[in-house]
Amino acid sequence: MGKCKFWTLRSNFQGQAKLSDFQLVEEDIPTNLKDGELVCEALYLSVDPYMRLFSDWSEVGKPVVGEQVARVTDSKNAKYPVGSVIRLSSGWRSHTHVKDVSTIDVMPELGDLPLSLTLGVMGMPGMTAYFTLLDVLKIKKGETLLVSGAAGAVGSLAGQIGKIMGCTVIGFAGTNAKVKWLKELGFDHAFNYKTEDVGKSIDRVAPDGVHCYCDMVGGEISFQVIKRMRDHGRMVVLGSISTYNNSTETTGPYLFSDILTKSLTITGFIIFNIREKWHIGEKQMAEWIKEGKLKYKETITNGFEHMPEAFLGLFSGENTGKAVVKA
Ligand code: NDP
Numbered sequence: 001m002g003k004c005k006f007w008t009l010r011s012n013f014q015g016q017a018k019l020s021d022f023q024l025v026e027e028d029i030p031t032n033l034k035d036g037e038l039v040c041e042a043l044y045l046s047v048d049p050y051m052r053l054f055s056d057w058s059e060v061g062k063p064v065v066g067e068q069v070a071r072v073t074d075s076k077n078a079k080y081p082v083g084s085v086i087r088l089s090s091g092w093r094s095h096t097h098v099k100d101v102s103t104i105d106v107m108p109e110l111g112d113l114p115l116s117l118t119l120g121v122m123g124m125p126g127m128t129a130y131f132t133l134l135d136v137l138k139i140k141k142g143e144t145l146l147v148s149g150a151a152g153a154v155g156s157l158a159g160q161i162g163k164i165m166g167c168t169v170i171g172f173a174g175t176n177a178k179v180k181w182l183k184e185l186g187f188d189h190a191f192n193y194k195t196e197d198v199g200k201s202i203d204r205v206a207p208d209g210v211h212c213y214c215d216m217v218g219g220e221i222s223f224q225v226i227k228r229m230r231d232h233g234r235m236v237v238l239g240s241i242s243t244y245n246n247s248t249e250t251t252g253p254y255l256f257s258d259i260l261t262k263s264l265t266i267t268g269f270i271i272f273n274i275r276e277k278w279h280i281g282e283k284q285m286a287e288w289i290k291e292g293k294l295k296y297k298e299t300i301t302n303g304f305e306h307m308p309e310a311f312l313g314l315f316s317g318e319n320t321g322k323a324v325v326k327a
Contacts, residue, residue, distance in 0.1 A: 149216030297321030
């Protein structure tokens, strides 16, 4: 009988998560499946910033949440025979016993594209970028779009979609190498927020201000951007990674007077709330990749046992593009 490994929370995160907050646990892989059930083995697993928040609503001892792409290794379900590849949110597990196949996500049409993209450009981060720009911000040709967290999984795609839609795109990222890559992707302006003054950089390249802001980071960067939004500017709050490790709640200063006097629209958006629409975005992303209009990068960590390191790397900027673990 083989063994399944899975990562659990050993202790709730206090501030920055630590390796010692995670525990690797083993159990037997079930063999006597009931009708309709299956077992799958992880091929690629996703690490994402939202997992930092998971500790706040999870109990110690619970498996860490997350999506993966897996191959079916045992099956009593005709729809998913042995060898089928599936995407599911079963957490940081090497093997999953699926009792209810309705929990399996629909796989995107990948064609020749690599399987791991199911967790990136053809998955949750890609869909976030696509629907944020087209459905939430409703970005228009000629507008100035600013993206923070720009060299990450969502940001690098959001900026490129902005270019496809005919916008001027400004990106902020945390290293010179990332800034160089953003320029290669076609961003009009890119800056290292650790070495350059965010506000002055925006003033220089967008003296009339920013129409749309795709916010991944919150904190000081967003403070500086909101100050430089144009009248009737639109901002979507996707994440706030600069505050995820704070142990106390941020208490401002909040820019209510800027929101009022500029008549800004600020929208929070969670991609999992529009799961039924993903197929539309997946089709378009695949076409843009095929046409050479959309490029992607993955930072792949080898080995299921390195899931915590890959996850922690998100908070120190180790990844460029999508962070994925190859099991
Ligand atoms: P990324 O691939 O962008 O990885 C995280 C990146 O954040 C790091 O590489 C690092 O890049 C940057 N970062 C880390 N700490 C800070 C900090 N203190 N200040 C500024 N930047 C920091 O992750 P994703 O693209 O997957 O996610 C980006 C954001 O979008 C996250 O906040 C996430 O929670 C959110 N998100 C929201 C979704 C939704 O549905 N609302 C869906 C998916 C993601 P650098 O070197 O540039 O600092």
